[in-house]
Amino acid sequence: MSAPNLAERLQAVRKRRGFTQKDLAAHSGVSLSLIRKLEQGEREDTRLETLRRLAKALGVSTSDLIVRPDAAEGTAHDWTPVRDALLQRSIVQSDETPTAHGLLGVVETAEPLFTDNRYRELGTLLPTLLRDADALGSAGRRVRSRILHLAALLMISTRQFDAAEIALRRAQDEAPGRLERAAIVNSRCWLLMRCGDLAGTLSLAVGEADEIEPRLSRATPEELAAWGGLMLRVSTAASRNNEPGEAEDALRLAQAAAVALRSEWAPPSDPLRTFGPVAVATRRVENYMVEDRPDKVLVLSGRIPKAGFRARASSRNRHRLDVAKASTQLKRYTDAFEILQEIRAVSPEWIVNQRMARDVLGKIVTKRRTLTSEMRDMADFIRLEC
Structure with a gap:
């Protein structure tokens, strides 16, 4: 985050709100002297916790003070600042002291950026968020683990696997x-799967599930969600590894946990991942797609309530991509393309990172003698060579 950018943005937003520097200090609790230094570019950086207090007083998002309005143009993005922060290369000395409580508040406002697939905005917040978490030392262990896990999910989603x-x-x-460890292991399984290591995924997911397996009659909702989520991971990996029996067994166990839980729920140990009957149903649809049963995909997907997707927009999008792929296999190309347009409209940053979206569009394109302008635009957007 460069000082000129922050200085210009802070001053512009403050003036647009009709605040003097003294007004902003009074409303935010940030010292007048620090506000002056920030606007004059005398400070090269500041704690994200401080930026959040300023943003709250100004009625804008924290990322508005960091990113210019045109910063999200284009499909490419440089993740180097996040990578440097993960490697602890971006340590900046500051006379401001972060607090675990204040940083937790920032994390809670940042996490919806991931669930809504607003990757660039989250990417602008994470370097400072990671740096502030490191500055907490031993007192920040819990919140630091949560921030690092959030960073990992963003990096997996954008294919920054290392x-x-x-x-x-x-x-x-x-x-x-x-x-909390089980939630991180679940995400590690996702990383292994995206890298094509199905055997490694199965071994890790089964091992961790065995470690935390609860007695269903006595399990807490959080235990049910953690264990059930791992069983879904086992099922997906087994299905892809051509082990349909093991995939079905794992799905049946996940279903038992979902029935005990009764509804979709995001546990405190893994607030970005929901588990419940809908999660199990969508995973069954995914397995049907892997097993090349498109008719089953369309039948079961029609029974899944749309209201069930409460946490990650990517969960809904992934399910819709499965439906789009099934539609192409059944030669329902118009339906498939409409789904791609639907996903692009709600999650443009997500779809450009999905190989399946390019596969689906590629199949549609090969069946057309001429492409519509909408199809050409979609092909350009998701970087399909045609």
Whole structure:
């Protein structure tokens, strides 16, 4: 985060709100002297906790003080600042002291950026967030693990797999309890799967599930969600590894946990991942797609309530991509393309990172003699060579 950018943004937003520097100090609790230094560019950096207080007083998002309005143009993004922060290369001395409580508040406002697939905005916050978490020392273990896990999820989503491994390793070292550790292991399984290591995914997921397996009649909702989520991971990996029996067994166990839980729920140990009956149903749809049963995909997907997707927009999008792929296999190309347009409209930063989206569009394109302008635009957007 450069001082000129912050200085210009802070001053512009403050003036647009009709605040003097003294007004902003009074409303935010940030000292007048620090506000003056920030606006004059005398300070090269500041704690994210401080920026959040300024943003709250000004009625804008924290990222508005960091990113210019045109910063999200284009499909490419430089993740170097996040990677450097994960490697602790971006340490900046500051006379401001972060607090675990204040940093937790920032994390809680940053996490929805991931669940809504607003990756660039989250990427602008994470370097400072990671640096502030490191500055907390031993007192910040819990919140630091949560921030590192969030960074790992972003890196996996954007295919920065080596950076994701660094974040997961650090997050696991800081994990305050067994369920938090299980959540991180679940994400590590996702990383292994995206890298094509199905055997490694199965081994890790089964091992961790065995470690935390609860008695269903006595299990807490958090235990059910953690264990059930791992069983879903086992099922997906087994299905892809051509082990349909093991995939079905794991799915059946996950279903038992979901029935005991009764509804979709995001546990405190893993607030960005929901588990419940809908999660199990969508995973069954995914397995059907892997097993080349498109008719089953369309039948079951029609029974899944749309209201069930409460946490990650990517969970809904992934399910819709499965439906789009099934539609192409059944030669329903118009339906498939409409789904791609739907996903792009709600999650443009997500779809450009999905190989399946390019596969689906590629199949549609090969069946057309001429492409519509909408199809050409979509092909350009998701970087399909055609």
